[in-house]
Amino acid sequence: MSLTPEQRGKLTLVTGVIGADTHIVGNRILSMALEKEGYKVVALGALTPAEDFIKAAIETAADAILVSSLYGQGELDCRGFRDMCIEAGLEDITLYVGGNLVVGKQSWNDVEARYREMGFNRAFPPGTRTPDVVDMLDQDLKGRAGGAAA
Amino acid sequence: MSLTPEQRGKLTLVTGVIGADTHIVGNRILSMALEKEGYKVVALGALTPAEDFIKAAIETAADAILVSSLYGQGELDCRGFRDMCIEAGLEDITLYVGGNLVVGKQSWNDVEARYREMGFNRAFPPGTRTPDVVDMLDQDLKGRAGGAAA
Amino acid sequence: MAGHPQLDPDGLPFSADRIPDDIFDEMRARNLARWPTGAEIDLDEAAAYHLAMPKHKQLGWVMRRADEEGRCLTQPRGGFGTLELQKELMTCLDKDGHADIVPTTTDSYTRNEQWENAANGIEESKKAGRSMLNGYPMVNYGPKVTRQLVEAIDKPAIVLSGTSMPRLTSEVGFAAGYSGYLGSGLAYTASYTKEVTIEQGIRNYQYLDRLAARYQDLGVELHRRQPGFLTGTNIPPSIAILTCIIDALLAAGQGVKNYGLELGQTLHLVQDAAAIRMARELTQEYLQRLGHDDIFTPVTSLHWMGAWPYDDAQCEALVAYGGTLAAIGGAVSVTTKSSHEAFGIPTPEANAAGLRTTRMAVYLARHIRLDDMPEFKTECNMIAREVRPVMDKILEMGDGDVAIGTIRACEAGVMDIPWSPSNHMKSRVMPARDADGYLRIFDCGEMPIPKDVMDYHHDKLRERAARDNLPFDHELAVSSVYELSENLETLIPFPWAAE
């Protein structure tokens, strides 16, 4: 089911940490890992406004945006993210979000539902490791990668 | 409300650890403290069968029996203790029980109710300190001590 | 009469000598006949059962490997009144608790050979839907059924049965596939019984040790272990170690080769490390002095054995520190407690959580050792200077026979134990904590500890009395019993609120 590095090379991912959030470590490790697996990665780094994600996605014709939010205020920062994408003509872009997505230790099912409702295709709980992200991306983006899956 | 050492000197208490229970430390400290406060104490020590408490209470015309149980099996060991007292003619004797009275961490209200039902006048939770025991004894036994309470 | 060689019911003169094979066979036959499940036991079949188990389920092997590899294994306690509850518990401790060694604690009726009461406890537990016994009634269930427990886990299993009457329980336990057994003649008799004589206790454990040696003859190296924690109540290292040495000599006399030494933690990083070091060193010294030069004596460190605080959060610190102390001290295993300690036997979940916290603490201890720390060396030296005069006196009192010497020493108070429930111990020795948190000896009773050593203890305790504004008397010992169960407000208040 997983893509070859060549197939992944045709796919562009935008990564970054949204809002006033400085937690760069996990995002940087994730970006490095995705690049190593073959994906084209546009890493915006920490403290990235929602608009910058969308701008970068348009500029690079990205296939997916991977939003990190760790500091708890993601629920405020991510409001309307999907709408902004649609406005910008990115109807079909795949949206992932991951990290510590709310303030406090809350039931993951609730949190996931909230982000799904906001229009994210997938939300990832604290503790997500990079191989699992690669698996999901391969699965969700294989339609766009062209060629048969390996 | 508390009794004088002289008043306490007229009162005899039987202490011991019931059943196959070796936890002597708290019982010994309690016995020493009660003696220091003026009470006459007959200390039977660890591993004392129910019958021995009653025998000692009869022999010394005791006013109260203080049963310790720490090891969790007190609920089995203390069954019928009040009945045995009544059979032995100790209808009016004051019965206290204290320690870790059941297996595991259970709601204290339940545990207390169970022991009250078994005929104990008072049950004391884990962590009981000796001054509180003295207070209660003074209160419960002042009728028997004779003379006005100090 | 205590203190003099005598014939016991088995017709043997009391001594440290190995029980002759023929007499032992008779003893076994009488023993196994005491309860129906005894008939299930066949030594050869049991040994074959052990030999068929993978090495990693054999505690004798596991302790040796852990020692070679510098590991600190974790082991909880745990026993419930029915097979079903016990199986659930052991599975949980193995899987959720990551226990390296899985225990079965027996109930107190079993420990006291009151098997009728235990049978009743099983019934009551089933009726109540919760355990009415404080452990698993192993003799009642018998070895065949109990093998289900050993088979439910993928770790070695150990029997924990605090008693001076282990004869039948050990037969059942070993036959059931348990490869470890905790208990010893002096330590448990002095701390778990009132009327049993030290002779009886020692003889009962000579039986058990002889039995373990029989397995050894059949190629099965079981792990025997000594509970030096005694009454768990502020036992100074030297006293624990004295019992370790005595019981190890007694076990070696019966042919045991794999003999663990347990020490309750004092909760002082330096003192515990010194205790662990010296327990092994001094035990080996005396074993070798008496001609036993092939006995493996790993040390197990036990989470605080005295009274615990009533606040879960405070308990967590004792649990975690317990792992730290054991690992930094170089113990080969640590026996754990949980945040439920002050209230009652923990649930499987709380027990497993205590194991995991401890395990993480062991991890965090990395490879730190205090060997080169001057304070550590001082404490090691103090311990040796307390142990040797007493131990030498004990051997002298027995004219070289440690069993006889022990009886006479206990009778005379030369060997003594704090807070003992036993009528056969003087229990005059009184420990107390000093101002730096070391356990010291306030009163050594009749123990022949050198005067300058006692002066050192007294100086340290006077410092504490001065700091706490207490008289220099027995109250120091009593308050030391309560100390760690006090709430934080008492232990370490915000210091200046009143100023």
Place this chain on the structure above:
Amino acid sequence: MAGHPQLDPDGLPFSADRIPDDIFDEMRARNLARWPTGAEIDLDEAAAYHLAMPKHKQLGWVMRRADEEGRCLTQPRGGFGTLELQKELMTCLDKDGHADIVPTTTDSYTRNEQWENAANGIEESKKAGRSMLNGYPMVNYGPKVTRQLVEAIDKPAIVLSGTSMPRLTSEVGFAAGYSGYLGSGLAYTASYTKEVTIEQGIRNYQYLDRLAARYQDLGVELHRRQPGFLTGTNIPPSIAILTCIIDALLAAGQGVKNYGLELGQTLHLVQDAAAIRMARELTQEYLQRLGHDDIFTPVTSLHWMGAWPYDDAQCEALVAYGGTLAAIGGAVSVTTKSSHEAFGIPTPEANAAGLRTTRMAVYLARHIRLDDMPEFKTECNMIAREVRPVMDKILEMGDGDVAIGTIRACEAGVMDIPWSPSNHMKSRVMPARDADGYLRIFDCGEMPIPKDVMDYHHDKLRERAARDNLPFDHELAVSSVYELSENLETLIPFPWAAE
């Protein structure tokens, strides 16, 4: 251009010099005008408010006393989005947590001076009935209202506001009666921002420090504090200490007298004790070298600042050990976390429990010190040999001006920080953990650490690579980021199950 003296918007040439009074007055006026609540601030009235508080609520005094008495105080973190929630939290931390120092963490909008967003966050929090902000929006509430928080507790209060833009928040905080304020120009700018230049960050904190010194002139000794934990991600002691020295020199330049140094724990008993010792010693060395001989610099040790495990029981070990490390290391206070760390901001109850566990661990640490341990001395020496060459180079690069030297050093990578989000740091330095659990430097980038010192680091890391069967490359650093968040199965499996 970075690296060169320049005029900032306040019309001052960039340097370590004290901000002149008249310019500072103008800066203050402009600052306070930025948000309505700024108008509530009157320095004299605020100073009188502080002076009227009992000593034990004044953190400057409390830190000095704790240091004199050899105590290790406890302090949590904590902030919620509304006054009501925050009051409840602080009361709980004071009463149920026994915190010696009670915090108010601000939310991230406030930290970034996005007060409109914060206002919205307050509304959203009220609507949702739970905090939607990750801290207390102090500027929005303003000093008058916020005094209710300081008055709700009977301990000193500290502002925690990780930002390089503290000008208005510090005005509000001090005026509200907070007697402590955490944050510094180099440390926070390097670890909390992306675009803010180091100059801007330093200047902003010069403002804050100058403000604290104004209070000092009015007789109020506030406690300023530096967050040497930086990105919290495997910061080697020497790098933390370098930022401590730089920021302390900058604060001293503005007239601050009571300046705490914070260090994230490495979770290694010896390395942390060495770091605590050397942070104070080396900071004093440089303060005195630059003519500041009356600055009080107590050290605060912080519970593990990197990624936490996802199992509560594992977390308990980190919490408890955090207390042990701080107390044995001789820190004057410890900043705590809780078992919720990996998931989210803790509930008041979990936060209070973390405090109590830590407090108990502090108690259990007794008066143990590692001073005489050879391994401790070795580590102290290593730290000094890393810090001095870099610090000397920084001062040299600034021609004696530490502010200018710092800018140039950061630009050149001479001063560097691992895992920094800042565009103005090279972030080439790469730490990793060695086989004995010490944090070592895998790659020192452009930092002028002596070759033989780096050889030592590399030798130690090669041992680890060999043990873990990893190549000697950056993967050592990445796996070290995850290490302590791994589950027990990974960290310390039952070793022989497969054999």
